[in-house]
Amino acid sequence: MTTSTLYPDTLQASRQRRQLQLGLALLAIALVAPFVAYPIFLMKILCFALFACAFNLLLGYVGLLSFGHAAFLGTGGYITGFLLTRYSGLTPELGILGGTAAATLLGLLFGLLAIRRQGIYFAMITLALAQMTFFIYLQAPFTGGENGMHGVPRGKLLGLIDLKNDLAMYYFVLAICLSGYLLIRRTVNSPFGQVLYAIRENEPRAISLGYNVAAYKLLAFVISAGIAGLAGATKTVVFQFASLTDAHWHMSGEVILMTLLGGVGTLLGPVVGSSLVVWLHHVLGGSVLGSWMGTILGTIFVLCVLLFRDGLVGYVQKFVRRNLR
Amino acid sequence: MTLFDIPTAALLGQLMLGLINGAFYALLSLGLAIIFGLLKVINFAHGAQYMLGAFVALLLSRHFGIDYWAALILVPVLVGLSGCLLERFLLRPIANQNHLYSLLLTFGLALIMQNLFTNLYGSSGNAYPTPEVFRGAVNLGFMHLPLYRAWVIVAALAVCLAAWFVIEKTRLGAYLRAGTENPQLMQGFGINIPFLITLTYGFGAALAAFAGVLAAPLYSVSPTMGANLLIVVFAVVVIGGMGSIVGAVVTGLAMGLIEGLTKVIYPQAATTVIFAVMVMVLLLKPNGLFGKGA
Numbered sequence: 275m276t277t278s279t280l281y282p283d284t285l286q287a288s289r290q291r292r293q294l295q296l297g298l299a300l301l302a303i304a305l306v307a308p309f310v311a312y313p314i315f316l317m318k319i320l321c322f323a324l325f326a327c328a329f330n331l332l333l334g335y336v337g338l339l340s341f342g343h344a345a346f347l348g349t350g351g352y353i354t355g356f357l358l359t360r361y362s363g364l365t366p367e368l369g370i371l372g373g374t375a376a377a378t379l380l381g382l383l384f385g386l387l388a389i390r391r392q393g394i395y396f397a398m399i400t401l402a403l404a405q406m407t408f409f410i411y412l413q414a415p416f417t418g419g420e421n422g423m424h425g426v427p428r429g430k431l432l433g434l435i436d437l438k439n440d441l442a443m444y445y446f447v448l449a450i451c452l453s454g455y456l457l458i459r460r461t462v463n464s465p466f467g468q469v470l471y472a473i474r475e476n477e478p479r480a481i482s483l484g485y486n487v488a489a490y491k492l493l494a495f496v497i498s499a500g501i502a503g504l505a506g507a508t509k510t511v512v513f514q515f516a517s518l519t520d521a522h523w524h525m526s527g528e529v530i531l532m533t534l535l536g537g538v539g540t541l542l543g544p545v546v547g548s549s550l551v552v553w554l555h556h557v558l559g560g561s562v563l564g565s566w567m568g569t570i571l572g573t574i575f576v577l578c579v580l581l582f583r584d585g586l587v588g589y590v591q592k593f594v595r596r597n598l599r
Numbered sequence: 600m601t602l603f604d605i606p607t608a609a610l611l612g613q614l615m616l617g618l619i620n621g622a623f624y625a626l627l628s629l630g631l632a633i634i635f636g637l638l639k640v641i642n643f644a645h646g647a648q649y650m651l652g653a654f655v656a657l658l659l660s661r662h663f664g665i666d667y668w669a670a671l672i673l674v675p676v677l678v679g680l681s682g683c684l685l686e687r688f689l690l691r692p693i694a695n696q697n698h699l700y701s702l703l704l705t706f707g708l709a710l711i712m713q714n715l716f717t718n719l720y721g722s723s724g725n726a727y728p729t730p731e732v733f734r735g736a737v738n739l740g741f742m743h744l745p746l747y748r749a750w751v752i753v754a755a756l757a758v759c760l761a762a763w764f765v766i767e768k769t770r771l772g773a774y775l776r777a778g779t780e781n782p783q784l785m786q787g788f789g790i791n792i793p794f795l796i797t798l799t800y801g802f803g804a805a806l807a808a809f810a811g812v813l814a815a816p817l818y819s820v821s822p823t824m825g826a827n828l829l830i831v832v833f834a835v836v837v838i839g840g841m842g843s844i845v846g847a848v849v850t851g852l853a854m855g856l857i858e859g860l861t862k863v864i865y866p867q868a869a870t871t872v873i874f875a876v877m878v879m880v881l882l883l884k885p886n887g888l889f890g891k892g893a
Contacts (some may be wrong), residue, residue: 339699387878390885394641394698395837399881402834405827406874413867523830527706534703568714575707579693579700 292598304448313440314512319552320451321509326532326544327458328501333530334539335462336494337474341397341526342384342404346499348411348521350377350506355426355516356416366429366437370450370507377503378496380407385495389488392477401523408521422517426510443512450508454501459541461497470494531571534578537585546586612742613859619748619817621855622755623810625848627832629759630806632841633766636779637799639698640690643705646829647712648804652678652811653820654716657727667730667816674812675805682804686797694796709826716822724819733816751813758809759848766844775799834877840890850888 307316325347332338354373357364364372388399411417418424428437437443461467469490472480481487510516519525528551536547551571558564578585584592627645634642642648655674659665665673685708693700733747766772778785778795786792811825818824831854839850854873861872868875880888 339702387881390881391837394635394639394702397699397702398641398833398837399877401830402837402874402877405830405834406871409870409874412870523826527710530703530706565718566714568710568717572707572710572714575710576689576704579704579707580689583696583700 301452304452308441308444313444315552315556317444317447317512318509319549320447321505321512322529322532322548322552323545324451324454324508325502325505326529326536326548327455327541328498328505329529330533330538330540330544331458331461331498331501332494333533334543335467335474336470336491338491338495339397339530340388340400340495340498341523341530342400342402342407343499343502343529344521344523344525345384345404345407346377346381346502347506347509347525347529348407348516348518349380350374350503350508351510351516351520352411352417352423353377354507355423355510358426358429358511359423362427364429365433366431366446366511369429370504370511373507373510374500374504377506378500381496381499381503382492384499385492389491389495401526404521404526405523408518408523411518411521417516417518420518422515423510424515426514426516428511428514437511447508447512450504454504455541455545457497458501461494462541466490466493528571531575531578533585534583535574535585537588537591538583540585540587540591543585543587550586608742610860610863613863614856615742615744615748615859617855617857617859617862618852619751619855620858621852622752623814623828623851624832624835624854625759625851626755626806626810626813627828628836628839628847628851629762629844630803630810631832631836632844632847633762633775633806634800634803635841637775637782637796638686638690638694638701640701640705641833642800642803643702643829644685644709644712645705645803645807645832646825646827647709648678648682648807648825649811649814649828650716650820650822650825651681651712652808653727653815653824654720654811654822655808656812656815657725657820660727667728667812671809671812675809678808678811679801679805683797683801685804686800690800691793691796713822713826720822722822724821724824727815727820729816747816751817754813755810756848758806759844762806763844763848831873834873836887837877838873838880838887840887843889846887846889 325343328346329340329343332340350373352373353376354369357372358366358369384400384403387403388396391399412419416423428443430436431442431446435442435446437446462470469480469485472483472485473487473490477487506516506520509520529548532547532551533544534547535550536545537543554570555567558567558570563570582589627649631642631645634640634645652674655677656667656670659670659673660667689704689708690701693704729747733745733750736743736745737749738744764772766775774785774790774795778790778792782792814824835850835854836847838854839846841847854876857876858869858872862869884890
């Protein structure tokens with residue numbers, strides 16, 4: 275929902291240098307963070323950041339609002355949990371791969387149905403499909419219904435590194451989320467991503483230029499669903515349990531809020547937004563305000579939509595572009 | 600007497616329950632369709648406004664002794680007015696933005712309302728007394744139909760019919776239909792379109808609140824009563840398309856019946872059957888059964 279500007283070569287170079295510096299600084303922070311903050315909390319942020327980035331690939335770069343992304347987060351989590359609990363010989367990375375594959379497949383099914391309608395219908399269809407998935411998980415015997423799936427083993431990475439150590443787990447999660455983020459970044463900056471831009475800005479024109487718009491949308495949807503599933507799968511291994519919360523429509527709403535707060539259509543926005551929301555849950559969860567979470571998140575939603583549509587990163591970017599040419 | 604090995608009485612009983620659910624689907628999808636027609640906004644707060652209707656009726660009866668009949672008129676007016684204010688001060692400022700923002704705004708409001716009522720009145724249900732006249736049941740020969748349930752179907756259909764009449768046969772309705780087709784042109788003819796939009800949103804909210812009051816004696820009044828219902832109504836809207844009022848009503852009732860039938864044949868699928876129908880409709884007729892284009 276923001277417009278990209280084309281820069282002359284020199285500006286482009288200085289912009290790229292700035293981006294590289296920022297990226298390296300953030301990476302350095304991520305590498306030292308577990309020695310300063312609680313690793314489990316950081317891993318939660320990382321998983322939700324990846325989830326929000328996956329969601330933003332659709333909303334920010336194709337202009338499609340999915341109201342059913344919780345289904346992919348939940349599916350990734352449940353299938354990974356099921357695989358790791360059932361087959362004790364399975365290493366965690368294979369379990370995560372299985373969960374991701376399941377979410378990708380579900381994304382293909384959802385995508386084939388949902389891209390038949392546009393705009394507001396797209397949001398309603400994804401929401402309804404996700405609700406159907408939720409009811410299936412509620413009744414299916416393997417998920418443990420409302421109790422959730424407990425005692426998922428973390429296991430040994432590649433059969434070698436014991437992930438019961440939180441620090442080892444943290445660097446594994448960091449590697450997964452970083453790869454997911456870089457994949458999204460690569461997708462957005464590729465020729466494929468440029469066509470997605472074109473579809474977002476003017477779909478009829480993209481069609482008249484000869485692009486198979488439906489196929490592009492579908493592929494973007496499947497990639498987004500797969501990465502959301504990867505986030506859910508990783509989250510299950512970290513917390514050793516999977517629950518209905520991750521598949522509920524509240525979660526679909528929350529990921530929209532994370533993206534909106536950080537900045538729709540910016541690469542780092544979802545990371546910032548999800549960090550803030552997870553932090554808010556962490557701080558308020560134990561306090562008297564915990565039961566008012568819905569009101570607080572709802573109010574942030576309304577304020578973001580009314581006054582703050584570019585999000586935090588969007589505003590910083592605008593500021594930087596205006597002042598640091 | 601049995602049909603497919605299912606006792607006829609049980610079947611008819613479930614179909615009757617399905618018809619009542621269908622009446623609510625019809626009322627709510629009608630309101631959504633009217634709002635969408637003029638505002639191009641999907642009202643995510645519709646479920647919350649339905650819940651609000653039931654709660655306001657409950658609170659009026661608890662604190663002011665206002666009975667069911669007065670509530671049936673008063674509550675839609677109050678909720679409708681709150682809807683007008685909401686449109687004027689929150690939706691209008693972002694009317695020129697991408698319509699997805701309006702959807703997100705109403706979603707945020709729904710979250711706030713639901714959470715507010717949960718904190719104030721707890722998440723468990725509250726009973727609303729059935730009005731005196733409708734206590735008891737009528738024997739239809741094959742089943743006992745509680746009088747209140749019969750009233751719900753009659754009232755819901757009457758309101759749908761009235762809405763159809765207002766929109767298709769009156770001058771105000773003509774403005775509304777013309778405004779849906781081409782708001783700029785209507786504005787040029789001297790029709791106050793912004794005011795009409797405010798009124799339309801208020802009317803949609805009032806319809807949801809009316810459904811809420813109707814539902815209050817039937818289901819327990821709880822803060823989450825609207826949220827899950829709304830998602831099913833969305834599926835109903837996708838199935839029917841938002842093209843026509845008759846379409847919304849017919850689809851709503853039909854989906855209620857299908858749900859009731861599923862409860863008898865295969866109860867485990869009762870929560871998912873409408874979504875499954877939606878999937879089939881999307882595959883066969885992507886614009887919906889009564890839809891006029893994407």
